[in-house]
Amino acid sequence: MTATTSAPAGVGRRIGTVAAVAAVLAVLVGVVAGPEHRRLGPQTTGDPALAERIRAAAGGHGGYRSLAVAEVTPTTVTTSGLGPADIGAPFEIGSVTKTFTAALFADAVTRGEVRPDDPLERALPELTGTPAGAVTLASLAQHRSGLPALGATAAARALATTVNLNPYASTTTAQLLDDARAAAVDPQQPPTYSNFGVALLGTAVVRAAGADGYPQLVADRITGPLGMTSTSFAATGAQVPDTAVPGHRDNGRPAPRWAGEGYLPAGSSTFSTVDDLARWAAAQLTGAAPGTGALVPTAQDDPGTSIGWIWVTSGATGADGARYPYVWHNGGTAGFSSMLALDREGGRAVVVLGDTTAGVEPVARTLLFGTPPSDDGADLLAWAPAAIAALFSLLALRRALREGALLPIADGLLTAVFGLVLLWNRGPWASVGGWVWGLALAPAAAALAVAVLRGRGLPLHPAGRTVTAWAGPGVSALLVAVVVWAG
Template structure:
């Protein structure tokens, strides 16, 4: 074997071996468990493949008997999940907001057919004409989020891509201002999911009551149900101290979501399996404040109907009343079968969906143990594959052509940076993690011809020197920015 070939093979093996210790590894549901051992075992079986999960808190109420359990870990190397561990519950807050509407309607404070502007006078224009019932049932025609500018869309995309706080800066004044410029689309009257609409509903009910949304939902729903561990956090100091840490399904740590304006839609809302099973039990018994919110009123498609926040879906011969929730690092599911007198709560601290686990715990036939990859997952997979191999391929091509030292050095830097970006932003719950060491091996292999030809290359070649140096400086600046992104 020729010496250059031997060096190439050795360089690839050394790079791959070194990278193996840093190989991306999705979280995996830990073996620790707390609470009811039988329920923990049943939930673990319902979860199926443990990859993409880290911890679960589950609760079941069956014929009035409540059982709770925790599985796995709150955070990497952290304490075990317990039934009383707080999780972000996201959109499960929407049924709570719908229950506020039903409760206030019974009390005569508002009517479901009241226009938004009559309850929240600061909202003027077309959005003010939608009714409270339309907001509660996602039939307002308002957008999911009011992303009316490229800056807003870019900011939301960046927060989502980096598992950051997608609702930062969205206080009550901000969503009211957004509502003044919003207009229902032509699908008004049909169910089209809207976080914006749910947020406006909750803020309108709070304004009519003369208190903030956290105070209102606490007074009218949470405290009557004994849900003392459920928290509506509007600033970092309100977050539960013993909470689980959220992460993406590929293991990237996620920031808590905070944005007071969107609290009624589920931003900043934390709860426990022990607390949420109280809600489910009261809904089964029909004793919860505003329980009429679960009455199915409008067609939601796919064998589903919706009331005020609560969905009712048919699974063969079963009707399940439910809602789920998802934030940057958590997934949640609550559901109950009134005919079977059975309800469940499932909370997870990664972005792998837990709906299938909840349905299996409800004994719904045909409920899958895992779910298909969504659009975000495929985008993350594409990023993982592209960035893992792009830098090495580019360096190999440049080293073989041997243009000049500036180009080789720039491509070498980007080979390393691309691997870091792939590690940080790729969805390694979809793409096998062992591909990353292969990409590192490719970069290592490309270093051999680059080093061999280095002394024979001019510093710069081709374009005028000032242009080449300017390009190199810009490349270095962008590489430095990318490194900052990787490390934050």
């Protein structure tokens, strides 16, 4: 049993006063410097009427910071933006890039460069005799190849996405092909969204066209002819546009940039503007884009959902309760979310770009069809770190007041630090601001103040526990290191 001590009344009052002051200061720190409440900023640019509709479409959903939107018809484009981001600057568009790859594939079929039933090894002879080499280009475009979601190199770095690093940095095109040579193919695998498969599809189309890389083929056949002058690719960090909008993590802090060559056709690191993507959407509606055959469904997924060459066709419920079909693809990176949705029957399209990870799909559906706005706040699971942090802070205060040695008090404080860092990184910041972090910090700050006041009169470790007393603080320090690294 750990010894406990009690302080004389006068000392106890002084400890209580200092602890209370520390707690109040902690709350103030949370309010002033805590995690940012992720919500749409008050700034408005572009068309005022569209801006008003965007804000209404965002509903009560927290998590957005800035939104850049284009409403498109075959002959008109209306743009508007909310929040501090420059509406004309490039955003990371993530897997919306796959619509370029879809178009290049369909266009290559039209040109006679490839056939849908070609095995992958026909364009990429390095894969001859391998399971991956035998899958068809069509199966890659339909996410039905049996390949995994990621190649081995990117999969090994998948943890990087949870620690705010770049999962695609180490995969060059050569490494992508090495991963494909070693990849297993599961013929019984249900349709599985595969960045690996789409990256290989894009690589095959580039090779069949004789192009000097994916960015060059996109420039030759898509962005150049359509005048999409602000769309670019970052195979390395040095190729990120200087004017690119910064992305934001869940706690409002800047997100890392993704860059990598091998997964460019899947959307690892593509930058584009709402104006460029509006041109792309309009070209889908008018047929001016290459490879519009990719929009046509070729396979059924879930009931009510089908897939063409990468493009997905689903239904949305309008304000009148009717179901409306639309063709779409979304995207997401470490600090961005994107959506391109086409109402082909109505001759309309919407592009929505956001500078946080909060999904923008509901905004697109509301703008297109009047689908009721989402009123969801943060995921309830996001409140779990708040509960953990508050509990650990309270326990730290209890131990600081009651323990009779320094190491158990240090253990409690380190555990509180673990909870506070976890809350900082993964808290409910789509719903609330830093004051919640300040409230969780308050007991820990009070505990630290109490520990300082009591510490001079306490032994380092409880009697008889010279070695084992270090175990608790050691484990807690390790947890702190892990959660800081994963931040």
